[in-house]
Amino acid sequence: GQNIDQPTEMTATEGAIVQINCTYQTSGFNGLFWYQQHAGEAPTFLSYNVLDGLEEKGRFSSFLSRSKGYSYLLLKELQMKDSASYLCAAPRPHSGNTPLVFGKGTRLSVIA
Amino acid sequence: GAVVSQHPSRVICKSGTSVKIECRSLDFQATTMFWYRQFPKQSLMLMATSNEGSKATYEQGVEKDKFLINHASLTLSTLTVTSAHPEDSSFYICSAQALAGGRDEQFFGPGTRLTVL
Numbered sequence: 001g002q003n004i005d006q007p008t009e010m011t012a013t014e015g016a017i018v019q020i021n022c023t024y025q026t027s028g029f030n031g032l033f034w035y036q037q038h039a040g041e042a043p044t045f046l047s048y049n050v051l052d053g054l055e056e057k058g059r060f061s062s063f064l065s066r067s068k069g070y071s072y073l074l075l076k077e078l079q080m081k082d083s084a085s086y087l088c089a090a091p092r093p094h095s096g097n098t099p100l101v102f103g104k105g106t107r108l109s110v111i112a
Numbered sequence: 113g114a115v116v117s118q119h120p121s122r123v124i125c126k127s128g129t130s131v132k133i134e135c136r137s138l139d140f141q142a143t144t145m146f147w148y149r150q151f152p153k154q155s156l157m158l159m160a161t162s163n164e165g166s167k168a169t170y171e172q173g174v175e176k177d178k179f180l181i182n183h184a185s186l187t188l189s190t191l192t193v194t195s196a197h198p199e200d201s202s203f204y205i206c207s208a209q210a211l212a213g214g215r216d217e218q219f220f221g222p223g224t225r226l227t228v229l
Contacts, residue, residue, distance in 0.1 A: 031215075040203070040223075040225065041222065041223065042205050042220040042221055042222050042223045043156070043205075043220055044220075045217075087155065087156070096216060098144070098146070098209050098216050098217075098218055099146045099158050099161060099207075099218070100158075100218055101158065102155045102156045102157075103155060104154065104155040105155050107153075
């Protein structure tokens with residue numbers, strides 16, 4: 001299967017920058033996804049990385065290092081509405097792009 | 113595009129009854145749909161892969177006779193929780209697979225909150 005590990009909880013201040021890390025199993029790797037999930041809602045897609053490096057998309061950026069089995073999600077200029085769970089996900093090894101296996105999620109609390 | 117709906121969004125039922133949850137791809141055809149379950153403060157756990165016109169593939173530990181999946185058309189998959197018990201109370205989320213940006217991608221429904229009394 002796929003083993004995905006990420007911190008359980010993080011707290012950051014409004015306007016600050018926060019980095020959420022994720023490690024995954026590298027065998028049969030076929031891309032890494034980040035999703036945002038507000039309480040009681042379905043996950044919404046944030047980013048997809050399949051090559052090494054940083055992908056920037058507005059206030060959110062995602063980084064991937066395939067050799068290290070490591071990714072991070074970077075959130076800049078934090079807003080209160082960014083309080084949510086952030087899920088790192090990857091397809092099962094050798095299974096194409098689906099189905100996705102999710103990490104336990106990092107609950108981010110943004111405080112004033 | 114790539115919108116997935118679920119119905120109902122919330123259901124409360126008595127222990128021992130059966131509950132059906134529908135998952136629809138509204139503007140695309142999905143030969144494959146996935147069903148996930150999420151307990152409070154836990155991650156999404158894949159329950160089964162639903163393929164149109166064939167039997168679903170269940171994950172280890174998921175009882176196929178308790179969680180009946182039917183994928184009768186390219187836009188509809190249903191999950192029936194039979195003889196529901198309080199421990200089945202959870203957030204059930206479906207996703208539909210579609211080709212986007214040259215790769216298969218999962219598009220998630222809004223989820224169904226099941227509470228069994």
